[in-house]
Amino acid sequence: MGVEWLLVCHGLVTAVVVVSFLCGRWPIFEGTFIQRIHYFLTFGAYDYFLRFVGAVFGPKCTDAVLSVEYYCCDRPNPLLQIIYIVIIGVTYYFIAKSCFAYIPGYYLSGIHRYTSFLAVVVGILLFLLTSFSDPGTINTENVAHYISAYPYDNIIYSEKECSTCKIPKPARSKHCSICDRCVARFDHHCGWMNNCIGEKNTRYFMAFLLWHFLICLYGTVAIVLVLAGRLRELRVVDILTVYYGIENSFLDLAPNVVQWLLGSYNTQILLMVFLAIVGMLLAGFFGYHAKLCLTNTTTNEVPSTCNLQMY
Template sequence: MIIKVMGVQWVLVCHGLVTAVVVVSFLCGRWPIFEGTFIQRIHYFLTFGAYDYFLRFVGAVFGSKCTNAILSVEYYCCDRPNPLLQILYLLIIGVTYYFIANSCFAFIPGYYLSEIHRYISLSVVAVGILLFLLTSFSDPGTVNANNVSHYIKAYPYDNIIYEEKECSTCKIPKPARSKHCSICDRCVARFDHHCGWMNNCIGEKNTRYFMAFLLWHFLICVYGTVAIGLILAGRLKDFKVIDILTVYYGIQNSFMDLAPHVVQWLLGSYNTQILLMVFLAIVGMLLAGFFGYHAKLCLSNTTTNETFKWQDYMEWQRKLKEAKVSAEALKQSISGMSSERQPLLSKWRTFFRKSPLEDVVVVKNNVYDKGFLHNILEVISPFSTRRSFTRNKLKSS
């Protein structure tokens, strides 16, 4: 019996490790720290390789017509607006809340939780769905012929990553920080990214709702994890599990000695609640990371779209400066060889001498970053919602 229980525990541990590796590989496999590692290779397989092999298999077995049908479905799901992920979100929220209510509400009120948490849980989920709908169906800041001049005044060109030009699709001037979304087929002011979960772009007007959505759902996961943990702790108290283990079974009253037996008892009696708690904890950590990333962007007044633009610009500038430094070093070397005899450096000094390429520094000059208070205000109160923006629009008309 003991061997069987230990085998089940090892299976759960291995399952958890494999799940963690897959999740980290899928979400973080492109990070520089994982470059050249098996994490990056798993990420490539999950995001491209597996699908590519699947298409080849379908083409070899069923022919090109079936492959084209799959590509048509891919185009609808990934390249056109569709509500599939919105429906999936509602299903995840609904199913998770159903399992929580079905498995946990029977123990409320309990030793640590009062009956009010039945209604609090429903309220926080309702607010989360409201934020989801608000982000999904709000205008992200669509740029059109009527407001393009006001957006140009609101976001001046920095002549670094943005310069004056026309949108080739909309045939109107393209304001700085805007981008034409190929999925929604519109120009969006202060474009951040197109969110499939919202079936909407995240831009100048609805970034505040998107940030509130992420933060609130992170808090929902924390609340759910803590609440289920308190329910399980209450069950331990109700059944006096600690007293039974220490008094009747002679187990020492220490965390290291009691923990394996307590976990074994909880897994045997409340496995559904533990799975829900682990699920909420993992989702909460993912949401915390995603919210932290976007909060950092908001504090520096940068968007996801601009992050990639700055990376390309900085890399180009670095290569340009390195080329200039290399050319200058080669010129000095040639002039030194043709001039009078120079004092020789020792081999050790030559070996440890710093390369001139190490002095190459590229500085990011973000003219839109005006201090974190101003940056936060710009997210909370977008330019297009302010009276000055509306007043200017009325004057011009």
């Protein structure tokens, strides 16, 4: 039983860390330990690390770390794009390796071997489309068009010039310091896409979030059905009922069933929990941006709410 509890504790700790890192600045977590963990992960731990490096290795090593930070966080780079491809590829590999042996099964037909692959391919295509599409770059040739499309209201937005691009700055646009360009209806710079999200590619970004939420939901439900099928095929509940006594109800046997599953299918359960957590995060991201789209607002125009530029 010790190993099973260790796996459960590991999953809970992982969930807390992931939620804290990605969602710690959400208003709902203000003043909670989730917010404090987020601050430590994103600021405190790094500050202590810099101090340690400076004390042990000297200022030159600190400057080297800051140079790496500048490249990774303040300039366009494919680091998070590579991480995304690795995550989705490795996750699908482990799902195929651990679950495909039981498909077709009691509840799932063999077609799910192919629909799962197709779902991942579509997700990657949406990722590439969002990453490499023009977000609405403003230049001297099209600035007049964007000024006409987004007129100044002289309340929030008034006529001004971009100090970097030296061209008029249309309303609702912003100069992205990372990409070094002005973007129409700027929402945020997405490190995962290595691209700004603006007027022209918001639709692709929304499709990416929705589709990946559906992939995670699909994967979670599929693994649940695989495990449920194994319970039926191996008649685990019947065997446990006989072993522990016919008077036991399923609820009484549930801890024993869970223990058996953790001992026999721990990889599948960890994958299921991982997909469920990521799916909930994606649902939150999609819901937030859907609300912005319905109110014709952008993340950049709501600075007081949670900043989702992490992803």
